[in-house]
Amino acid sequence: xxxxxxxxxxxxxxxxxxxxxxxxxxxxxxxxxxxxxxxxxxxxxxxxxxxxxxxxxxxxxxxxxxxxxxxxxxxxxxxxxxxxxxxxxxxxxxxxxxxxxxxxxxxxxxxxxxxxxxxxxxxxxxxxxxxxxxxxxxxxxxxxxxxxxxxxxxxxxxxxxxxxxxxxxxxxxxxxxxxxxxxxxxxxxxxxxxxxxxxxxxxxxxxxxxxxxxxxxxxxxxxxxxxxxxxxxxxxxxxxxxxxxxxxxxxxxxxxxxxxxxxxxxxxxxxxxxxxxxxxxxxxxxxxxxxxxxxxxxxxxxxxxxxxxxxxxxxxxxxxxxxxxxxxxxxxxxxxxxxxxxxxxxxxxxxxxxxxxxxxxxxxxxxxxxxxxx
Amino acid sequence: xxxxxxxxxxxxxxxxxxxxxxxxxxxxxxxxxxxxxxxxxxxxxxxxxxxxxxxxxxxxxxxxxxxxxxxxxxxxxxxxxxxxxxxxxxxxxxxxxxxxxxxxxxxxxxxxxxxxxxxxxxxxxxxxxxxxxxxxxxxxxxxxxxxxxxxxxxxxxxxxxxxxxxxxxxxxxxxxxxxxxxxxxxxxxxxxxxxxxxxxxxxxxxxxxxxxxxxxxxxxxxxxxxxxxxxxxxxxxxxxxxxxxxxxxxxxxxxxxxxxxxxxxxxxxxxxxxxxxxxxxxxxxxxxxxxxxxxxxxxxxxxxxxxxxxxxxxxxxxxxxxxxxxxxxxxxxxxxxxxxxxxxxxxxxxxxxxxxxxxxxxxxxxxxxxxxxxxxxxxxxxxxxxxxxxxxxxxxxxxxxxxxxxxxxxxxxxxxxxxxxxxxxxxxxxxxxxxxxxxxxxxxxxxxxxxxxxxxxxxxxxxxxxxxxxxxxxxxxxxxxxxxxxxxxxxxxxxxxxxxxxxxxxxxxxxxxxxxxxxxxxxxxxxxxxxxxxxxxxxxxxxxxxxxxxxxxxxxxxxxxxxxxxxxxxxxxxxxxxxxxxxxxxxxxxxxxxxxxxxxxxxxxxxxxxxxxxxxxxxx
Numbered sequence: 001x002x003x004x005x006x007x008x009x010x011x012x013x014x015x016x017x018x019x020x021x022x023x024x025x026x027x028x029x030x031x032x033x034x035x036x037x038x039x040x041x042x043x044x045x046x047x048x049x050x051x052x053x054x055x056x057x058x059x060x061x062x063x064x065x066x067x068x069x070x071x072x073x074x075x076x077x078x079x080x081x082x083x084x085x086x087x088x089x090x091x092x093x094x095x096x097x098x099x100x101x102x103x104x105x106x107x108x109x110x111x112x113x114x115x116x117x118x119x120x121x122x123x124x125x126x127x128x129x130x131x132x133x134x135x136x137x138x139x140x141x142x143x144x145x146x147x148x149x150x151x152x153x154x155x156x157x158x159x160x161x162x163x164x165x166x167x168x169x170x171x172x173x174x175x176x177x178x179x180x181x182x183x184x185x186x187x188x189x190x191x192x193x194x195x196x197x198x199x200x201x202x203x204x205x206x207x208x209x210x211x212x213x214x215x216x217x218x219x220x221x222x223x224x225x226x227x228x229x230x231x232x233x234x235x236x237x238x239x240x241x242x243x244x245x246x247x248x249x250x251x252x253x254x255x256x257x258x259x260x261x262x263x264x265x266x267x268x269x270x271x272x273x274x275x276x277x278x279x280x281x282x283x284x285x286x287x288x289x290x291x292x293x294x295x296x297x298x299x300x301x302x303x304x305x306x307x308x309x310x311x312x313x314x315x316x317x318x319x320x321x322x323x324x325x326x327x328x329x330x331x332x333x334x335x336x337x338x339x340x341x342x343x344x345x346x347x348x349x350x351x352x353x354x355x356x357x358x359x360x361x362x363x364x365x366x367x368x369x370x371x372x373x374x
Numbered sequence: 375x376x377x378x379x380x381x382x383x384x385x386x387x388x389x390x391x392x393x394x395x396x397x398x399x400x401x402x403x404x405x406x407x408x409x410x411x412x413x414x415x416x417x418x419x420x421x422x423x424x425x426x427x428x429x430x431x432x433x434x435x436x437x438x439x440x441x442x443x444x445x446x447x448x449x450x451x452x453x454x455x456x457x458x459x460x461x462x463x464x465x466x467x468x469x470x471x472x473x474x475x476x477x478x479x480x481x482x483x484x485x486x487x488x489x490x491x492x493x494x495x496x497x498x499x500x501x502x503x504x505x506x507x508x509x510x511x512x513x514x515x516x517x518x519x520x521x522x523x524x525x526x527x528x529x530x531x532x533x534x535x536x537x538x539x540x541x542x543x544x545x546x547x548x549x550x551x552x553x554x555x556x557x558x559x560x561x562x563x564x565x566x567x568x569x570x571x572x573x574x575x576x577x578x579x580x581x582x583x584x585x586x587x588x589x590x591x592x593x594x595x596x597x598x599x600x601x602x603x604x605x606x607x608x609x610x611x612x613x614x615x616x617x618x619x620x621x622x623x624x625x626x627x628x629x630x631x632x633x634x635x636x637x638x639x640x641x642x643x644x645x646x647x648x649x650x651x652x653x654x655x656x657x658x659x660x661x662x663x664x665x666x667x668x669x670x671x672x673x674x675x676x677x678x679x680x681x682x683x684x685x686x687x688x689x690x691x692x693x694x695x696x697x698x699x700x701x702x703x704x705x706x707x708x709x710x711x712x713x714x715x716x717x718x719x720x721x722x723x724x725x726x727x728x729x730x731x732x733x734x735x736x737x738x739x740x741x742x743x744x745x746x747x748x749x750x751x752x753x754x755x756x757x758x759x760x761x762x763x764x765x766x767x768x769x770x771x772x773x774x775x776x777x778x779x780x781x782x783x784x785x786x787x788x789x790x791x792x793x794x795x796x797x798x799x800x801x802x803x804x805x806x807x808x809x810x811x812x813x814x815x816x817x818x819x820x821x822x823x824x825x826x827x828x829x830x831x832x833x834x835x836x837x838x839x840x841x842x843x844x845x846x847x848x849x850x851x852x853x854x855x856x857x858x859x860x861x862x863x864x865x866x867x868x869x870x871x872x873x874x875x876x877x878x879x880x881x882x883x884x885x886x887x888x889x890x891x892x893x894x895x896x897x898x899x900x901x902x903x904x905x906x907x908x909x910x911x912x913x914x915x916x917x918x919x920x921x922x923x924x925x926x927x928x929x930x931x932x933x934x935x936x937x938x939x940x941x942x943x944x945x946x947x948x949x950x951x952x953x954x955x956x957x958x959x960x961x962x963x964x965x966x967x968x969x970x971x972x973x974x975x976x977x978x979x980x981x982x983x984x985x986x987x988x989x990x991x992x993x994x
Contacts, residue, residue, distance in 0.1 A: 025559075049557075051518050051521070052517070052518050052521045052555045053517075054516075054518065054552075109555070110551070112547070112548075114543065114544055114547040114548075114581055115544050115547050117548065117551060119555055222727075222728060223724070223728050223730070223731045224724050224727055226731075233702075233706035234702060234731075235700070235702055235706040235707070236699065236702070237699070237702070237734050237735060253732045253736070254727075254729075254731040254735070255725075255728040283734060283735055321732075321736045322732070322733075322736065322740075322741075322742060322746075323729060323742070324742065324743055326732070342741075342742055342743075343742065343743050343744050343982075344741055344742070344744055344746075344747040344814050345814035345982060346740070346747075363742060364740050364742055366740045367742060369736075
């Protein structure tokens with residue numbers, strides 16, 4: 001029988017990571033297979049077609065649309081500048097002339113005898129694609145992008161805000177469950193990516209933005225604080241385009257939740273490294289999670305070989321991801337086959353978990369996620 | 375091509391049907407027995423449209439494998455469905471629906487926002503699409519803003535309409551110019567042309583072709599609003615579904631193979647559910663509202679008679695109202711107070727907000743405690759209520775049409791384009807989707823639907839047992855007999871009947887006197903005050919004669935204060951009398967509201983006994 005278990009988020013000390021970097025539309029690739037790239041390197045470039053501006057010459061000159069070619073001074077493909085006269089009427093003996101002027105700089109794209117409209121396309125908008133991570137180009141996709149390979153520490157968060165950012169990693173919190181006082185962030189944290197403990201509170205985030213911090217990594221965030229920060233209620237978890245001046249990576253969930261011990265220890269180990277983070281999250285079919293990538297010096301040793309287990313077994317370490325035991329860790333002690341009733345009277349597939357203090361509880365299998373064992 | 379596929383002309387002994395949802399692929403096996411068609415088993419597996427598998431057929435094979443194991447019958451030969459049935463092996467036909475990859479996402483364009491553009495929106499929704507935006511000549515956006523919007527949204531398809539036949543062509547030409555300038559790229563696959571369907575003024579066809587034929591996969595169909603007074607949505611709807619298969623589905627991973635397996639065209643899931651709703655309304659000659667509440671979206675379907683008495687089908691989709699991926703949006707749109715009003719206990723507001731967000735980021739989790747279940751069902755009430763509000767605003771008569779009215783109509787309808795949804799005339803309310811189909815007690819589903827939809831007068835309630843309406847919808851297209859039989863036997867769970875007088879409920883004042891002759895011979899005679907919920911036993915397939923005498927100011931459908939005698943049918947819940955008044959309002963004072971909610975919970979036996987009810991109430 002097929003059952004989907006929450007696969008859990010990846011927290012891997014060392015892995016070979018393949019990242020596809022793609023342009024939003026066809027363009028030029030600036031690197032070749034075998035090239036080493038730094039996070040800030042521009043690897044591809046494209047030009048977004050300029051914005052279209054429409055000018056209804058027919059109504060501007062009060063002439064029928066089909067007469068447009070009798071009055072227009074330009075042709076399709078001509079360049080125009082803002083304020084330039086595009087069309088004019090003769091008027092009476094040179095008097096009462098009407099003129100239609102270009103609203104922008106650009107190129108005439110079309111002239112319509114049906115609607116009387118002239119379409120002017122503005123200059124293309126350049127788009128640059130950076131490598132974002134330190135790595136090597138292993139494949140180029142002509143006109144579209146490249147595939148980079150990096151040997152790195154890789155950590156997925158559960159939820160994030162803001163786009164790509166790069167900075168030196170610094171663990172400010174003493175312990176994974178510490179709640180940091182905003183005053184702890186000072187100007188020495190400028191341009192850094194900081195690990196701040198169990199809560200990214202609103203005052204802490206504000207202070208970080210003021211101090212020019214690039215990114216914060218925390219166990220949890222309160223929804224009320226998130227709303228205050230964004231200025232609106234986040235309805236659907238599609239993020240990454242917010243422009244707050246900082247990127248947030250939340251590793252556990254909403255509320256005050258300690259960063260998982262293993263994640264915290266790993267971040268501590270990698271302190272001082274140039275770290276690439278991305279808060280972009282999409283919780284939909286084709287889920288996108290926020291991520292932390294910390295490059296390692298080229299070495300093929302200790303590569304994490306898919307340590308993630310796919311099925312639950314007796315002894316599997318798990319994390320509970322729903323109330324009333326939200327955030328607690330334990331290991332599986334029983335996996336009964338029969339459906340069992342919950343307090344709600346729903347009959348579901350369950351498992352028994354033992355916590356570190358030896359106590360045991362029975363939970364729906366849907367409410368736990370696997371923890372990697374490497 | 376799949377569109378020409380026909381079902382073999384012989385007796386069908388067995389049917390395999392799948393529905394490829396965005397997260398789960400569900401398969402059902404139907405067999406013909408001596409007394410007709412029956413559902414045999416249901417299986418499911420994760421959908422495999424996304425990486426790493428990127429082939430929808432894998433999930434289909436996995437779901438069928440589960441069916442094969444549960445039914446103890448060979449259906450697959452390797453990765454091939456055995457067809458036709460040979461002895462005990464294989465099935466006679468295989469059909470499928472799909473909403474994988476986010477379903478069909480469309481933009482529609484029309485000249486006037488609440489005339490042709492609205493008709494176009496109804497055509498797209500009826501075909502099973504999610505409408506991402508409606509572009510209209512008079513929508514107050516500047517042309518470059520419209521172009522920017524089309525470019526950014528990357529729809530799967532565009533439906534362009536505008537102008538009645540013989541009318542002016544310049545506005546629709548302008549819309550075509552805007553679409554051409556945007557030159558939108560489809561969401562799936564960088565290499566194919568975006569399908570654009572033109573269903574506007576037939577005199578503008580040449581102009582449209584000139585502007586769009588080179589850049590898009592342009593298809594031209596009959597005008598969907600040929601004259602102001604009439605819509606002609608079917609040609610556009612059929613073309614949308616055909617294009618969905620030929621372009622969108624064909625570019626989704628694995629669909630070409632899946633299309634070669636099926637004996638009928640793959641339908642978008644909501645299109646199939648809509649088909650079954652229409653079948654119910656037609657066969658029973660009733661007015662129906664159906665709802666399917668999922669994790670990301672909520673679809674509402676209705677069949678109501680218009681002013682001429684002809685049944686009109688409408689479907690809307692609330693793309694961001696749902697119980698997991700979109701649950702946080704339910705809270706955002708409804709507002710915290712509207713969710714809290716359904717809770718019979720106090721909760722910390724900040725904590726509630728965090729819980730809702732945690733459900734959003736971990737959408738597959740389920741409520742373990744009763745408190746969590748009640749919170750989830752409170753959110754469901756608001757999601758359903760909001761989705762129904764949206765439906766009512768779109769399921770309207772044609773705007774801009776002169777109407778002959780009587781004096782009484784003039785009181786009911788203040789403008790053309792009034793909603794067709796007439797709750798007093800509604801005969802049946804059907805619920806589907808996890809939170810309704812899988813509620814631990816059917817009573818919970820019944821009250822969620824009553825609270826959210828506020829049915830008026832006498833309304834029969836039902837739920838889809840295991841969410842198999844999509845498969846039955848597509849089956850109805852190839853074998854209506856089998857679809858109807860399975861629908862009645864195995865799909866539809868009758869909950870019972872809700873009786874709700876319309877009027878303002880002043881607590882404690884008389885509202886309704888009833889006399890019920892129950893099938894077991896019991897005779898009930900009671901006067902129920904306003905502000906109450908009552909439950910009487912009336913089982914599945916049982917009927918009871920009821921005499922209803924509303925108090926002055928209350929209407930049961932025959933007019934204020936006018937008595938009514940009728941027959942009602944039962945179900946697994948029974949006969950529910952709701953004297954809480956319409957519109958349904960709850961007390962503002964929290965202790966009072968909570969006390970009443972707890973009383974209703976107890977009367978309807980909604981939840982198990984629990985010390986949650988003993989917790990002190992603090993004003994929120």
